[in-house]
Amino acid sequence: MRKSGQIIIRGIVQGVGFRPFVYSEAEKYGIRGSVKNLGSEVRIIASGDHFDEFLKSVSKGTVLSRIDSVEVLDLEENADHHPRDFRIVESGTGELTGFIPPDVAICDECVKDIFEKEGRYENYWATSCVNCGPRYSIIREIPYDRERTTMEEFPCCPECKREYSSPRSRRHHAQTIACEKCGPELELLDKNGKSVDTSDPIRNTAELLDKGRILAIRGIGGYHLVCVENSASRLKKCLGRTEQPLAVMGLRDTIEDVCDVSTEEKEILSGPEHPIMVLYKKDPASHSDISNLNTLGCMLPYTGFHHLLFSHLKNPLLIMTSANSPGNPMITETGEAVDKLSNCVDYFLSHNRHIQNRCDDSVVREGYIIRLSRGYAPKRIGINLGSTVILGVGPELNSNATIYKKGFTYTSPHVGNVRNPPTLDYLRETVEKMERIIGAEYDFIAHDLHPQFLSTRYAKEIAESKGLETVAVQHHRAHIAAVTTEPCIGIAIDGVGYGDDGKIWGGEIFAGEITDLKRVGHLETVLMPGGDLATRFPGRMLYGIMQSDEVLELLSARGWGDIELGVLQKQVERRFNVAETSSTGRVLDAASALLDICRERTYDGEPAMKLESVASAGRCESWDLEYTSDEAGTVLSTRSLLETALEKMKTMKTAEIAASFQYNLARGVAHMAVGAAEKYGLENVAISGGVAYNHNIRTTIIDELEKHNLRPLLNSELPLGDGCISFGQCVCAGLMMR
Structure with a gap:
C-alpha cells in the first residue's frame, strides 16, 4: 500500500475548480502536501496513510473537468515534499494540451444564494462559484488565475478574499468570485447611450420590457436584443427579418406549457451548457409572431442576471436574440452597440466586465448541435492524427476554426459567415487567441477546396507568412471525416460545397x-x-x-x-x-x-x-x-x-x-x-x-x-452542418500527412 507520491493529472483541469477540489479531498483523507496548476496538468505532492483512497477520489475529477491521464511517481527524499499540512501553491507553466472549458450556466446553489434574504450575494447579478459562470469569455492567458482574466479589474473585497481562501467554501479559489461590493456593475442607458439614474437596473429593465420596450442587454459573450412577445413584430420589422424565427427565454414550467419537451431535452435544457433547444410547439400555430414554424427555439435562464430579471417580470417569455446581423460576429462593446442598434432599441443594459472572447448561444435540436458555442465550445476532442500540428480554417458559411496538436483537436465557438469582412477578422482573431492559449506552431494549414473562399485565401496567407504547406480538403469529405475515421459509406446532404469537378x-x-x-x-x-x-x-x-x-x-x-x-x-x-x-x-x-x-x-x-x-x-x-x-x-x-x-x-x-x-x-x-x-x-x-x-x-x-x-x-460532438468542417479538415489533412 502506497503512502506517498507525486500525482500528475492531465486534461482539462483549469477553470473547473480542480485545485480546491483536491484540497478538500486532501483534508478529508488527512493528506499532507500541495497542489499546483501547470497549464494542462495538475501536480499533486501527497503523503498520508489514506493515499490510495485520496488518489482514487482525485482521479475522478470535478463535474466540469476532463481527465486524460493520471500518473503516479515516487517522491524524492526531500523535506519539501513532506509538509505538515496541505496547500495550494502558485501556478506555473507547463504543457498546453488541456485548454480552457467553455462558459457554463449558473449552478443551482448560486441561484439560491442570489435569492437568500440578507445573504452576501442577495440580488447580485454576477454571482458564481468554482462550478459555474464565465470561463472562455473572460480568459486572457493561461494558467487560469484571476490576474489572467478580465476579472483582474475587480480586486476582491475582504469578504470575498476570506471566502476565496476558505477550504470549506464553494468559492475556494473560484477565480470569478465577486459580490456587489467589489464585482462588475450594471448600468442602464437610454437609446443614445446616456446613463439612466436608477438604484435597481434589473427591476427597471423588467418594467421597461413589460411596457413593450426593446432593450439591448450585454450578456456573458455579447449583446442580445430582448423584448416581450407583444413587441416581437416590431423587433422583426426593425431588423428587416420579418420571417425569421426568434429564440425565447423562459422558466421551465412556461417552456413545458408551450412545447413538447422529452426527458432527454429536459436534461440538455438544464445541463451546464443551457443551450437554445429547438422544440416542437404543442400548438404549431401558436406564438406565430415569434416563429411561424412548428418549432420554437427555447432556453432557460443561464446567469444570475436572467434569474433576477424573471423574478421581476410579469411576462412569462422573453425574446432573446443575438444583437448582430446574420453571419456577423456578436457585438460586445457598448459603444458599438449604441452606434448600430439605437435605431431599433429603446434602452441598453450594460455591465463593466470586459468580454475578452465573444461567444454566441449554442443551438441544439433533438440532441444534435446546430450552433457550437457557449457551453459547448471551445470543444476539445481526443484523436490521433499524428505528430504534426494542423490548423483547419473551416468553410465560408457557419464557419469556425480547429487546431490539432498532440492527440487533441480544439474547435472554436461559432464564427459565422466569413464572406463578411468583420467576420473574417473575427476568424483571424479567434485563431490567434486559440493558438496562443494552446501554444500551437503549425506544420500544415487545411482549407476548403473552393479557391475563391475568403477562408481559403486566409489559409494561404498564413501558410505564406510562415513558409508552410496548405492542404485542400473537399467540403463533403470533411463532413464525413468529422463523423468517423473508419472505412464507411458517407452520406453528405447539405446546401453547397465545391466539388472535384468544379460543380x-x-x-x-x-x-x-x-x-x-x-x-x-x-x-x-x-x-x-x-x-x-x-x-x-x-x-x-x-x-x-x-x-x-x-x-x-x-x-x-x-x-x-x-x-x-x-x-x-x-x-x-x-x-x-x-x-x-x-x-x-x-x-x-x-x-x-x-x-x-x-x-x-x-x-x-x-x-x-x-x-x-x-x-x-x-x-x-x-x-x-x-x-x-x-x-x-x-x-x-x-x-x-x-x-x-x-x-x-x-x-x-x-x-x-x-x-x-x-x-x-x-x-x-x-x-x-x-x-x-x-x-x-x-x-x-x-x-x-x-x-x-x-x-x-x-x-x-x-x-x-x-x-x-x-x-x-452521426456526429454527437459537433454540428451536423458546416460547424464540423474545420474539424473534418484537420482529420483529412492529418491522416493524409500521416
Missing part, C-alpha cells in the same frame, strides 16, 4: 477510407439560374430543375412578370450565369417553391425549414423513384420527384405532398447508400450535412439503413 455538390454518396473517399452516387445535377440568385428566389431553382411551360405558368400566376420570366428562360437556354448543382438543399428549395410555401429566402435555410414545418401536418406515401448513372455512380432523379409532386398537386393536400417529397427524397438517398454498401462490403454509414437536421429526412434514412443491417453514424 456545386450537396447530395453525395461516398465509399472508402477518409484518405480515399470515392464519390459513388449523387443527386441529379441540375441548373441554378443566376447562381446565388437561385438561392434567394427558389422559383428560379424550380425552373432550373423543371424547364416546362407548366412551371412558367405557376411562376406567372405568383407574380413573376413577362420580362422576368423571359430573362429566366434565356439564362437557362444560353447557360449564361447558370451554375450546376447536386445540392439536396436546393432541391428542397425547389419543392418549397413548387408548393408555394416560400417565394423568397430571407434567412438561411428558410425554404427548406418552412417545407418541413408544413410537412409535419401531412402523411407521406411512397412514390416511384427514378435512377440513372454516370461516371461517378448511381444518380437519383430529383426532376422525377418534382414532376410527381406537380402531378399530385391536383389531388393531394399541400402538407401531404410536402411530407411525401421529403420522405421519398430521403428514401432515394438511403437506397443509393445501401447499394454502395453492398458493392463495397461496408456496414458503417456516416451521415452529415445541414439537411440531416430535418427530422423526417434523417429518420427515414436511418430506418432504411437499419432495415439492411447497416450502422448509421
Whole structure:
C-alpha cells in the first residue's frame, strides 16, 4: 500500500475548480502536501496513510473537468515534499494540451444564494462559484488565475478574499468570485447611450420590457436584443427579418406549457451548457409572431442576471436574440452597440466586465448541435492524427476554426459567415487567441477546396507568412471525416460545397477510407439560374430543375412578370450565369417553391425549414423513384420527384405532398447508400450535412439503413452542418500527412 507520491493529472483541469477540489479531498483523507496548476496538468505532492483512497477520489475529477491521464511517481527524499499540512501553491507553466472549458450556466446553489434574504450575494447579478459562470469569455492567458482574466479589474473585497481562501467554501479559489461590493456593475442607458439614474437596473429593465420596450442587454459573450412577445413584430420589422424565427427565454414550467419537451431535452435544457433547444410547439400555430414554424427555439435562464430579471417580470417569455446581423460576429462593446442598434432599441443594459472572447448561444435540436458555442465550445476532442500540428480554417458559411496538436483537436465557438469582412477578422482573431492559449506552431494549414473562399485565401496567407504547406480538403469529405475515421459509406446532404469537378455538390454518396473517399452516387445535377440568385428566389431553382411551360405558368400566376420570366428562360437556354448543382438543399428549395410555401429566402435555410414545418401536418406515401448513372455512380432523379409532386398537386393536400417529397427524397438517398454498401462490403454509414437536421429526412434514412443491417453514424460532438468542417479538415489533412 502506497503512502506517498507525486500525482500528475492531465486534461482539462483549469477553470473547473480542480485545485480546491483536491484540497478538500486532501483534508478529508488527512493528506499532507500541495497542489499546483501547470497549464494542462495538475501536480499533486501527497503523503498520508489514506493515499490510495485520496488518489482514487482525485482521479475522478470535478463535474466540469476532463481527465486524460493520471500518473503516479515516487517522491524524492526531500523535506519539501513532506509538509505538515496541505496547500495550494502558485501556478506555473507547463504543457498546453488541456485548454480552457467553455462558459457554463449558473449552478443551482448560486441561484439560491442570489435569492437568500440578507445573504452576501442577495440580488447580485454576477454571482458564481468554482462550478459555474464565465470561463472562455473572460480568459486572457493561461494558467487560469484571476490576474489572467478580465476579472483582474475587480480586486476582491475582504469578504470575498476570506471566502476565496476558505477550504470549506464553494468559492475556494473560484477565480470569478465577486459580490456587489467589489464585482462588475450594471448600468442602464437610454437609446443614445446616456446613463439612466436608477438604484435597481434589473427591476427597471423588467418594467421597461413589460411596457413593450426593446432593450439591448450585454450578456456573458455579447449583446442580445430582448423584448416581450407583444413587441416581437416590431423587433422583426426593425431588423428587416420579418420571417425569421426568434429564440425565447423562459422558466421551465412556461417552456413545458408551450412545447413538447422529452426527458432527454429536459436534461440538455438544464445541463451546464443551457443551450437554445429547438422544440416542437404543442400548438404549431401558436406564438406565430415569434416563429411561424412548428418549432420554437427555447432556453432557460443561464446567469444570475436572467434569474433576477424573471423574478421581476410579469411576462412569462422573453425574446432573446443575438444583437448582430446574420453571419456577423456578436457585438460586445457598448459603444458599438449604441452606434448600430439605437435605431431599433429603446434602452441598453450594460455591465463593466470586459468580454475578452465573444461567444454566441449554442443551438441544439433533438440532441444534435446546430450552433457550437457557449457551453459547448471551445470543444476539445481526443484523436490521433499524428505528430504534426494542423490548423483547419473551416468553410465560408457557419464557419469556425480547429487546431490539432498532440492527440487533441480544439474547435472554436461559432464564427459565422466569413464572406463578411468583420467576420473574417473575427476568424483571424479567434485563431490567434486559440493558438496562443494552446501554444500551437503549425506544420500544415487545411482549407476548403473552393479557391475563391475568403477562408481559403486566409489559409494561404498564413501558410505564406510562415513558409508552410496548405492542404485542400473537399467540403463533403470533411463532413464525413468529422463523423468517423473508419472505412464507411458517407452520406453528405447539405446546401453547397465545391466539388472535384468544379460543380456545386450537396447530395453525395461516398465509399472508402477518409484518405480515399470515392464519390459513388449523387443527386441529379441540375441548373441554378443566376447562381446565388437561385438561392434567394427558389422559383428560379424550380425552373432550373423543371424547364416546362407548366412551371412558367405557376411562376406567372405568383407574380413573376413577362420580362422576368423571359430573362429566366434565356439564362437557362444560353447557360449564361447558370451554375450546376447536386445540392439536396436546393432541391428542397425547389419543392418549397413548387408548393408555394416560400417565394423568397430571407434567412438561411428558410425554404427548406418552412417545407418541413408544413410537412409535419401531412402523411407521406411512397412514390416511384427514378435512377440513372454516370461516371461517378448511381444518380437519383430529383426532376422525377418534382414532376410527381406537380402531378399530385391536383389531388393531394399541400402538407401531404410536402411530407411525401421529403420522405421519398430521403428514401432515394438511403437506397443509393445501401447499394454502395453492398458493392463495397461496408456496414458503417456516416451521415452529415445541414439537411440531416430535418427530422423526417434523417429518420427515414436511418430506418432504411437499419432495415439492411447497416450502422448509421452521426456526429454527437459537433454540428451536423458546416460547424464540423474545420474539424473534418484537420482529420483529412492529418491522416493524409500521416
